[in-house]
Amino acid sequence: MENKGILIVVSGFSGSGKGTLMKELLGRYPDTYALSISATTRAPREGEKDGREYFFVSREEFEKMIAKDELIEYARYVENYYGTPRRYVEEKLKQGKDVILEIEIQGALKVKKAFPDTLLLFVTPPSASELKSRLVGRGTETMEVIRSRMNRACEEAQGMENYDYLIVNDDLNACVEEMHSIIRGEHRRISRNTVFMEEIKEDLIRLKGED
Amino acid sequence: MENKGILIVVSGFSGSGKGTLMKELLGRYPDTYALSISATTRAPREGEKDGREYFFVSREEFEKMIAKDELIEYARYVENYYGTPRRYVEEKLKQGKDVILEIEIQGALKVKKAFPDTLLLFVTPPSASELKSRLVGRGTETMEVIRSRMNRACEEAQGMENYDYLIVNDDLNACVEEMHSIIRGEHRRISRNTVFMEEIKEDLIRLKGED
Secondary structure, eight states, rough: OOOOEEEEOOOOOOOOTHHHHHHHHHHHHHHEEEEEEOOOOOOOOOOOOOTTTEEEEHHHHHHHHHHHTTTEEEEEEEEEEEEEEHHHHHHHHHOEEEEEEEHHHHHHHHHHHOOOOOEEEEEEEESSSHHHHHHTSSSSSSSSHHHHHHHHHHHHHHHHHSSSSEEEEESSHHHHHHHHHHHHHHHTTTGHHHHHHHHHHHHHHHHHHOO | OOOOOEEEEEEEOOSSSSSHHHHHHHHHOHHHTTEEEOOSSOOOHHHHHHHBTTOOOOOHHHHHHHHHOOOEEEEEEETEEEEEEEEHHHHHHTTTOOEEEEEOHHHHHHHHHHHOOOOEEEEOOSSHHHHHHHHHTTSSSSSSHHHHHHHHHHHHHGGGGGSEEEOOOHHHHHHHHHHHHHHHHHTTBBBGOOHHHHHHHHHHHHHTTTT
């Protein structure tokens, strides 16, 4: 079977627990997956480390990366750039690792356009009512915070149809294994095994000729 | 999540061991899967039992089934009809079972056309060389038998691209679990969860209105 890794975009509702999910998946299968780190021009927050949460670069450096086509996708939010460095992703894919990008829908669609084989996963709580209660919180949030979360969730929900699979995060342990199993299964997709199929066909024809 | 079962067609190279694979899958997960039994007009062979290998019916009965649209697909090989009775399949799908049809590519494509959500699985040995050796056998076969197997395998190989997944049958135990896991993953496909997604969207909009 083919050894090339799959490029995977993971998005999801805020409050879906996708950060924890990614951390757990990477922790359990460090040889299978590689997590792509984004570059950004925003300043590091307390506790953030260069090369772990983000690669923190200057605006000049970032614009140089854009000019040299060194980013798979990038976007500007408010005053800052965010983007996915190309080299790391391509290296890891070639090594046979499945590379995970944790980005939002706009970036996801740009990546899919550039790499049509990209697998798009959307993390969601198990039910609408569960999503509701996570958004409302414990009753200690202000109306404004809840309203802003709700607006964001509505926007996020609009994009779901563009993804390939729903990752339903109910029980963390089960969800990690389900996600892993969906990705492994995806390696068996016909469209990801054209080399294998060509080989079988050629060998059969050669063997027929050897009568 | 949706409870409706998935209609699954399993095809594969002769000698891929798909019969054993199906038997094992059904045996391990009897509550998850239902195997559709074909109807045929050919006479039962020794050891075959009506309702187990096939439903053995007369030509008149079969043609009545065709006329009443009681078959999802049917074909005529040599002098005999073979077909998939509709009622059993639809009943089991409604009950939430994944229904498996073990049929060949022509039938598979007809089913896919009638039910576009059908999942098409193709069972193959792990490599071209393994397929070769299974086709050639232990050196006790006549040239004619080998040639006929080879021709058949070449035809079967031409159809592979129409399927959704390759099921690689190396180790039986691992293969059964992989197949089961691919089917489970398929239940999480975005396109199979439109009801779930609509619910989330509606609930979010309703909640926003309750401010």
